[in-house]
Amino acid sequence: MATDLATELRVLRPDEWDTWYDNLIRAFGGVPEPGEERDLYRTLTECGRSLGVWDGDMCVATAGAFGFRVTVPGGAAVPAAGVTMVGVAATHRRRGLLTSMMRRQLDDVRSWGEPLALLTASEPGIYGRFGYGAASFQLRADIDTGRAGLSVPAGTDGVRLRYAEPADAADAADACEAVYARLVPGRPGMLARRPGWERLGLLDVESLRGGASPLQCVLAERGGEVTGYARYRVKPVWEDGGPEGTVELAELGALDPLSDAALWRFLFGIDLTSRLSLRNRPVDDAWQYLVSDIRRCRTRQRDSLYVRLVDVGAALAARTYQAPVDVVLEVEDAFCGWNAGRWRLSGDAKGAVCERTSDAAGLALSVRELGAAYLGGVPLTALAAAGRVRELRGGALAEAAVGFGSAVAPWLPHGF
Ligand SMILES: CC(=O)SCCNC(=O)CCNC(=O)[C@H](O)C(C)(C)COP(=O)(O)OP(=O)(O)OC[C@H]1O[C@@H](n2cnc3c(N)ncnc32)[C@H](O)[C@@H]1OP(=O)(O)O
Numbered sequence: 001m002a003t004d005l006a007t008e009l010r011v012l013r014p015d016e017w018d019t020w021y022d023n024l025i026r027a028f029g030g031v032p033e034p035g036e037e038r039d040l041y042r043t044l045t046e047c048g049r050s051l052g053v054w055d056g057d058m059c060v061a062t063a064g065a066f067g068f069r070v071t072v073p074g075g076a077a078v079p080a081a082g083v084t085m086v087g088v089a090a091t092h093r094r095r096g097l098l099t100s101m102m103r104r105q106l107d108d109v110r111s112w113g114e115p116l117a118l119l120t121a122s123e124p125g126i127y128g129r130f131g132y133g134a135a136s137f138q139l140r141a142d143i144d145t146g147r148a149g150l151s152v153p154a155g156t157d158g159v160r161l162r163y164a165e166p167a168d169a170a171d172a173a174d175a176c177e178a179v180y181a182r183l184v185p186g187r188p189g190m191l192a193r194r195p196g197w198e199r200l201g202l203l204d205v206e207s208l209r210g211g212a213s214p215l216q217c218v219l220a221e222r223g224g225e226v227t228g229y230a231r232y233r234v235k236p237v238w239e240d241g242g243p244e245g246t247v248e249l250a251e252l253g254a255l256d257p258l259s260d261a262a263l264w265r266f267l268f269g270i271d272l273t274s275r276l277s278l279r280n281r282p283v284d285d286a287w288q289y290l291v292s293d294i295r296r297c298r299t300r301q302r303d304s305l306y307v308r309l310v311d312v313g314a315a316l317a318a319r320t321y322q323a324p325v326d327v328v329l330e331v332e333d334a335f336c337g338w339n340a341g342r343w344r345l346s347g348d349a350k351g352a353v354c355e356r357t358s359d360a361a362g363l364a365l366s367v368r369e370l371g372a373a374y375l376g377g378v379p380l381t382a383l384a385a386a387g388r389v390r391e392l393r394g395g396a397l398a399e400a401a402v403g404f405g406s407a408v409a410p411w412l413p414h415g416f
Contacts, residue, residue: 007060007092009100012050016059017042020052023059027087028122034205041085043196049108050085051101053092060089061097063105066416069192070118073376073406074320074349075185077192080116081109081310082416102130106310106336115314116374119306120415131335132306133372136189136410139283141299143276145247145268148296150287152261159220159227159262166217166231167202175219175226176201179253180413187282188375189305189410200414201231201251211235212248218266220259228254230263234273245273251413252281260286280304282411283377305412307371312339315374316354321347322376325403327396330361331370339367347403362396365389376406 012020021041025032033041045064053061066082083105088097109117121127124134164172177198184190191197204215212233220228231250237243247267254260264287267276283301291297309315312331326346333339344357363380369388372378380401383389391397 007053007055007097009051009053009061009104012045012047012052012062012064014047016052017045017047019059020050020062021045021085023052023089024062024085024087027062027089034207036205037203040196040199040203045085049081049112051104053088053097053101055092058089060092061101062087063101065105065109065117066194067114068118068194068416070116071184071186071188071190071192072319072374073188073322073404074351076318076320077185078116078315078318079112079114080118081105081112081114082191083117083119084416086119086122098126102335106130106308109310110336110338115309115311115318117308117310119308120304120412121306124303127306127308128368129335130308131333131367131371132308133368133370133374134303134305134378135307135372135375136305136377136412137283137301138280138304138411139278139285139288139299139301140280141276141278141297143268143278143291143298144274144296145276146274147293148268149292150261150265150268150290151292152265152290153257155258156261156265159222159258161218161220161262161266164217164219164229166215167204172217172219172229173198173202176217176229176231176253179226179229179255182255183253187408187411188377188406189412191412191416209233212246215250218263220254220262222256222259227256228252228259228263230267232267234270236272243272244275245270246275246277247273248277249279249281257286261290264290280413282409284409305375305410307374309339309367309370309374310336312343312367312370313354313356316343316345316370317347317352319352319374320349321352321403322349322405322407323399323402324348325352325400327362327393327400328357328359329370330364330392331367332365333367336367345400360393362391362393363389363400364392373404375410376404377410380404
């Protein structure tokens with residue numbers, strides 16, 4: 001542990017940001033970020049919520065915590081610390097610096113009154129010990145658009161598509177943001193946009209394009225209103241047998257099924273391309289139910305958003321339950337002992353209460369499993385089958401598993 005080191009853990013001062021960020025970049029391999037990206041993260045860093053560990057004048061560890069609001073089942077926007085920029089200098093690794101930052105950070109998040117902490121992990125093995133569970137997944141696909149066709153619903157032809165300048169506020173950017181804002185309450189895991197974050201999806205640095213085009217944008221319109229957008233790049237490939245270009249989707253949002261289908265049909269059909277590459281879509285994305293051959297789409301999933309309940313009572317009361325639940329949970333939380341013990345959760349689709357109780361428990365689980373199940377994307381029954389949730393009262397598991405589920409899969413549209 002860190003006790004053998006003369007290190008100091010403290011809140012980041014704005015004038016220390018460059019040194020602090022350089023340590024982070026080095027922890028991630030040392031390849032400098034393009035200036036635009038670095039400038040954006042400089043602007044977005046919330047220094048008063050960020051931590052650094054210093055060994056003399058050397059920064060040797062970093063961790064930040066954005067002040068987000070995340071959609072939970074039922075549609076509420078719950079305050080959540082977006083844990084980010086975690087890095088420990090390789091010279092100081094495995095001496096407990098990460099653990100000391102996680103300790104301080106979760107204490108801080110609790111004192112800020114934020115019931116949740118969120119993160120995306122560079123490696124899945126790091127954060128379980130601190131009570132984070134993988135709660136949402138991203139769908140990835142490499143679609144052979146030469147073989148997999150798309151049959152769209154009647155009425156799709158009535159959607160007008162037009163090219164727009166992605167970063168131009170008047171042309172496209174504001175309209176895309178408006179669509180995004182309307183989608184946020186409808187899907188657990190989505191983050192209400194904070195000022196400046198709209199720039200992330202518009203970053204378009206040539207050195208990061210890997211030979212693909214600049215970012216392109218197509219808007220879907222119905223009745224003169226923008227009802228959807230797609231941002232993508234095209235990477236031309238010229239084979240002896242003909243053109244085999246790839247469409248790389250960056251982002252797509254649509255307010256209704258026809259606009260959604262029109263945008264997917266467009267992406268499937270761009271001339272001189274035969275592949276559509278998706279790296280982060282919801283696991284229940286609708287296009288999967290329009291394709292003629294899902295095997296040619298090479299779909300797979302990857303862990304995405306990790307959730308940590310910082311305040312079990314407040315977090316469980318902040319979401320709704322799709323079927324009535326009345327269950328006592330015996331919660332184990334070795335890292336944040338204030339959560340440990342028995343909680344009675346009573347709730348339904350309208351709201352919930354979660355309070356301390358001494359009644360007998362129906363389910364026993366750790367806070368990590370609660371985090372995994374919290375957004376409705378990981379069934380408690382599956383966690384029980386894995387031995388991670390124990391049923392102590394007959395019927396409690398089925399009742400809680402149905403209640404905790406979500407009709408819409410949780411999804412985090414972008415990293416942070
Ligand atoms: C939200 C984000 O920003 S994700 C980005 C995370 N950062 C990176 O991946 C950058 C490269 N890696 C690093 O900077 C560091 O190796 C870190 C941050 C992952 C770990 O920092 P350290 O200070 O070495 O961790 P610390 O010494 O506190 O380790 C605590 C425990 O976690 C374990 N651990 C640390 N890193 C890992 C890992 N990558 N995989 C699995 N276990 C790990 C340690 O073995 C230790 O276990 P123990 O308590 O059983 O002994």
